[in-house]
Amino acid sequence: MKTFSQDCYLGVLGGMGPMAGAAFALRLAALTPAAIDQQHIPTLLRNDPRIPDRSSAYMAGGASPLPHMVDGVRFLEQSGAQLIAIPCNTAHLWYDEIAASTGLPVLHIIQAVADDLRRLGLSSGRIGLMGTAATLKLGLYQKHLEAQGYECIVPNDDEVERYCMGSIRAVKGNRLEEAFAPAAECIALLKARGADAVVLGCTELPLAVPHALRASLGVTLTDSIDALARAAISHYQADQPEALIAA
């Protein structure tokens, strides 16, 4: 990585949830090939947990998060962001509207996960999905992965509520010690149904399943936080406008 010129940032619309937004910034730094501070990607993280709950909006007619997300992206753009990342899977139900509201490129977390599956050697196969009830019910992953040749295995409604939402709510409520068991249960269940890999398709789930415990689960996992971080790093490595980088 080269040294970045002033006044450019990766803009991160975080807060959905706040621990996931911060974890994205941490994994971005950890996965960046950098030997000193100055080679890391300058990042502006608006970690604003006041954005109305995405699941409640879709599933229970709650306040829409869209105006808040559009405001957030506008703030990041005005502050010098040249690329936007949104470390929240459910927020991508509004991806088209968000992308239409800004002239900046907006990374797509589901596409980042699909790219990560290929990085992990899976260009086809059965993919087990974990995420919020809204993400799974509205087919956010199914639509994208099936179009790219994957077959999706989705937990039933009871399993989503018990295992996925149980784990996600524990992370959001700072009860990390309660978050692993239900997530691990769901991973085992998807593996037993034939999944070649399991998507941690809500940015709380990678926090529920610590990196150190993943090998013990016996199935390939793709982590939507890490996948989005890798997509941001690839953007800067491969595709960056000259202006981003000092000579």
Add this chain to the structure above:
Amino acid sequence: MKTFSQDCYLGVLGGMGPMAGAAFALRLAALTPAAIDQQHIPTLLRNDPRIPDRSSAYMAGGASPLPHMVDGVRFLEQSGAQLIAIPCNTAHLWYDEIAASTGLPVLHIIQAVADDLRRLGLSSGRIGLMGTAATLKLGLYQKHLEAQGYECIVPNDDEVERYCMGSIRAVKGNRLEEAFAPAAECIALLKARGADAVVLGCTELPLAVPHALRASLGVTLTDSIDALARAAISHYQADQPEALIAA
């Protein structure tokens, strides 16, 4: 914690280094008593690694980070920050100048560590110090802790270079697996010289010494990232202007 009203933020001047800035945001979320996203502290993290190296400026006459830090605080203030945190110990060599440049309260990381020592039950005693060569040589901790009745135990120059700077550079260079051993060596050495507690007085050092391994080191540790996060949380809990919080 209550729900925050719009347009207020904890402004975080990060990037020094970037992993420490992100880890601060993560630990802030983890340590906040919150049951749902909306009860977390809204945070704006300017994680800008382009700020010139603090140690090089003091120790080798490198470019001063002060103008960059003042710019960063001004940006945070203009973006709605109502409180500033700077998760970098060495940056606090310029604390007075930074605090004078803004009307906002600026948390002091060394004071946060002193408060944390008292939280840990140590209101006097011998405190082993770890940090950058600049932080230790210029007596940043010694000045504050001795004024509050503590006695400081400081590694010699060779030990600072080998153990503290060795560990810090490994974190900054994303070689976390090489960061633990030199840090643990220094902790053991300070304990052997009579330290009642050891200060991880550089925000890279808590990343070098994972929480899961701390109990095995056999001495009380205070972590400057966690201490600063606790100071921010205390500010919002105890001392917040009414305007910060929605009814």
